[in-house]
Amino acid sequence: MIDVxxxxxxxxxxxxxxxxxxxxxxxxxxxxxxEVMAALxxxxxxxxxxxxxxxxxxGKSTSTSALVxxxxxxxxxxxxxxxxxxxxxxxxxxxxxxxxxxxxATDPEVFxxxxxxxxxxxxxxxxxxxxLRVLDAAGCDVILVETVGVGQSEVEIAAQAxxxxxxxxxxxxxxxxxxxxxILEIGDxxxxxxxxxxxxxxxxxxxxxxxGLGEAREPGDWRPPIVKxxxxxxxGVDEVVEALEKHRAWLDEHGGLAVRRRRRAxxxxxxxxxxxxxxxxxxxxxxxxxxxxxxxxxVGELDPYGAADRLVAGLTTx
Amino acid sequence: MIDVxxxxxxxxxxxxxxxxxxxxxxxxxxxxxxEVMAALxxxxxxxxxxxxxxxxxxGKSTSTSALVxxxxxxxxxxxxxxxxxxxxxxxxxxxxxxxxxxxxATDPEVFxxxxxxxxxxxxxxxxxxxxLRVLDAAGCDVILVETVGVGQSEVEIAAQAxxxxxxxxxxxxxxxxxxxxxILEIGDxxxxxxxxxxxxxxxxxxxxxxxGLGEAREPGDWRPPIVKxxxxxxxGVDEVVEALEKHRAWLDEHGGLAVRRRRRAxxxxxxxxxxxxxxxxxxxxxxxxxxxxxxxxxVGELDPYGAADRLVAGLTTx
Numbered sequence: 001m002i003d004v005x006x007x008x009x010x011x012x013x014x015x016x017x018x019x020x021x022x023x024x025x026x027x028x029x030x031x032x033x034x035e036v037m038a039a040l041x042x043x044x045x046x047x048x049x050x051x052x053x054x055x056x057x058x059g060k061s062t063s064t065s066a067l068v069x070x071x072x073x074x075x076x077x078x079x080x081x082x083x084x085x086x087x088x089x090x091x092x093x094x095x096x097x098x099x100x101x102x103x104x105a106t107d108p109e110v111f112x113x114x115x116x117x118x119x120x121x122x123x124x125x126x127x128x129x130x131x132l133r134v135l136d137a138a139g140c141d142v143i144l145v146e147t148v149g150v151g152q153s154e155v156e157i158a159a160q161a162x163x164x165x166x167x168x169x170x171x172x173x174x175x176x177x178x179x180x181x182x183i184l185e186i187g188d189x190x191x192x193x194x195x196x197x198x199x200x201x202x203x204x205x206x207x208x209x210x211x212g213l214g215e216a217r218e219p220g221d222w223r224p225p226i227v228k229x230x231x232x233x234x235x236g237v238d239e240v241v242e243a244l245e246k247h248r249a250w251l252d253e254h255g256g257l258a259v260r261r262r263r264r265a266x267x268x269x270x271x272x273x274x275x276x277x278x279x280x281x282x283x284x285x286x287x288x289x290x291x292x293x294x295x296x297x298x299v300g301e302l303d304p305y306g307a308a309d310r311l312v313a314g315l316t317t318x
Numbered sequence: 319m320i321d322v323x324x325x326x327x328x329x330x331x332x333x334x335x336x337x338x339x340x341x342x343x344x345x346x347x348x349x350x351x352x353e354v355m356a357a358l359x360x361x362x363x364x365x366x367x368x369x370x371x372x373x374x375x376x377g378k379s380t381s382t383s384a385l386v387x388x389x390x391x392x393x394x395x396x397x398x399x400x401x402x403x404x405x406x407x408x409x410x411x412x413x414x415x416x417x418x419x420x421x422x423a424t425d426p427e428v429f430x431x432x433x434x435x436x437x438x439x440x441x442x443x444x445x446x447x448x449x450l451r452v453l454d455a456a457g458c459d460v461i462l463v464e465t466v467g468v469g470q471s472e473v474e475i476a477a478q479a480x481x482x483x484x485x486x487x488x489x490x491x492x493x494x495x496x497x498x499x500x501i502l503e504i505g506d507x508x509x510x511x512x513x514x515x516x517x518x519x520x521x522x523x524x525x526x527x528x529x530g531l532g533e534a535r536e537p538g539d540w541r542p543p544i545v546k547x548x549x550x551x552x553x554g555v556d557e558v559v560e561a562l563e564k565h566r567a568w569l570d571e572h573g574g575l576a577v578r579r580r581r582r583a584x585x586x587x588x589x590x591x592x593x594x595x596x597x598x599x600x601x602x603x604x605x606x607x608x609x610x611x612x613x614x615x616x617v618g619e620l621d622p623y624g625a626a627d628r629l630v631a632g633l634t635t636x
Contacts, residue, residue, distance in 0.1 A: 033623070034621075034623040037621040037622055037623050038621040038623065038624065040621070041615075041618045041619070041620065041621040042618050043618070044618045045616065045617055045618045129622070130622070258616070261616040262609070262612045262613055262616045263612070264616070265611075265612040265613075265615035265616040265622065265625075266608050266609065266611075266612035268615070268622045269608060269611055269612060269615060269622050269625040269626050269629055270596070270599055270608065270626075270629070272622055272623060272625075272626035273599060273626040273629045273630050273633070274592060274595065274596060274599075276626060276627075276630055277592065277595050277630065277633075278588070278592060281588055281591060281592075290584050290587060290588065291580070291584065293583075293584075293587055294580045294581070294583040294584035294587060295580055295583075297359075297583035297586070297587060298363065298576065298579040298580045298582070298583040299363055300359045300360050300361070300362045300363045301359070302359065303352075303355040303356040303358070303359040304355055304447070304448070304583065304586045304587050304590055305351070305352040305355050305356065305590060306356065307583075307587040307590075308587050308588075308590035308591040308594060309594075311587055311588070311591045312591050312594055312595065315591070315595075
């Protein structure tokens, strides 16, 4: 039996074990989540969330760690959520490899958590925002959401942040990869990491060209800056924080923060609603309605749309 | 205005342009799909579908092409569906690069089609089975479904086939990658391609070990065979076809074909039903119900579960 009120109270006080426990509940889609989220709701909306995404090898983990250090120097409480949708490993398993992150392992003002969401009901759209709520209610000023990989779902998570950082590195043919993955459209800020390597300027130029940053914009439009860093040595990281703060100020000024958060909440509500509806279909499946329809579709007696109509009718009158 | 009955009739006669047109309707989630699928239903259930998956570089495209040749020698009409969930390019774009496939470009008994499904409503679970229906109704005896990439959704598509082939190549550390991606569980047949390279035997042995193929099984259980090929030279491909036919016979004998097709139909119906429900939520979104709920969640007035409850209530009484 989980004592939700106590757990929530402890998480609000920033007790790491309680925070970790609540995120595990999210990860496991525990039945207590409903109660947890209701208890957390009044304490959310404070944290500034930054999404970090980019191809493997650009130095996402190193950059995240460097950003944690930079924000700690500013006295901020920082949360890190590393989301790996393809990993079957959960909890601390991943972070064991992330040597850089261990710099912060003993800092009580830093919460680091990896989350595996493969195969979860409703997927990432559902789980990541709830983990953010936990870190938010735990008093984090800034939450860095690092997505491991470059699939569509990773891009979606990173895009849901208040500010989205797209990382690249020289000489990886990243530009084209990024464009293909639809990653360029979501960047509020671009970081060319490993800028001490050959080709960093070329990468920045190529990016500048692909983004059309040279073109005229409307006054008041946000112009995504390109920052060069060597995250492993901390070079350029303060400039990234500065650019993040500028974007945040711009969002505040133009009402963009409220718009993004409203959109994020809408996506979250929709994902939970769809998971609930899917669960009802699952119940019907148990009731053999779906199985009977599938039998008829499999032999060509009924088409899948006709079958879906009957399923939805059964669902909405149940 | 699309003349669906004529298009369906032409597709049934195996006219390539009509088949291509119908798959484009699937790809574009055209409103006519409902009518198309109702018209096609009585002519489906004939084709044997084979899913092919594996990491980039194992030779999926070459293997697919070699299998097409092998089935053509047996006088079969063959369909190929290459699904790339991450590609923003649709239609023929991808196939332009697939030189091997051009061996079959002028064969009227071969239908080759690539499908980009990125960003589609309901995603792959929804689109791929409907494209299969089109090829099935067009009289294909065998349909090869090749998935480009190794993400979760690719694995799901390949797993939905009557028989699933997992491709590997020597010396790519594939074993571990495959195990991580959950790819081993779905293979009914394993192909170690590029078997003229060093390490092919080691890869086959490793695979044999990971699959526990040495262990005792129940009588009647299917024991996934491992076939070595050099697809670029056609070596071993007849053995693959032979193994495929054996698996099909085993499915027939044990009732597995009906079970798989029923499951595939159930997934398809569920995906269409969820897309329909999502569209209703979208309508509500327009009606500002979701927007109003999102406003309250974004400021912490309401938790996302409470909001989802109200959304679902609005949906099912509408």
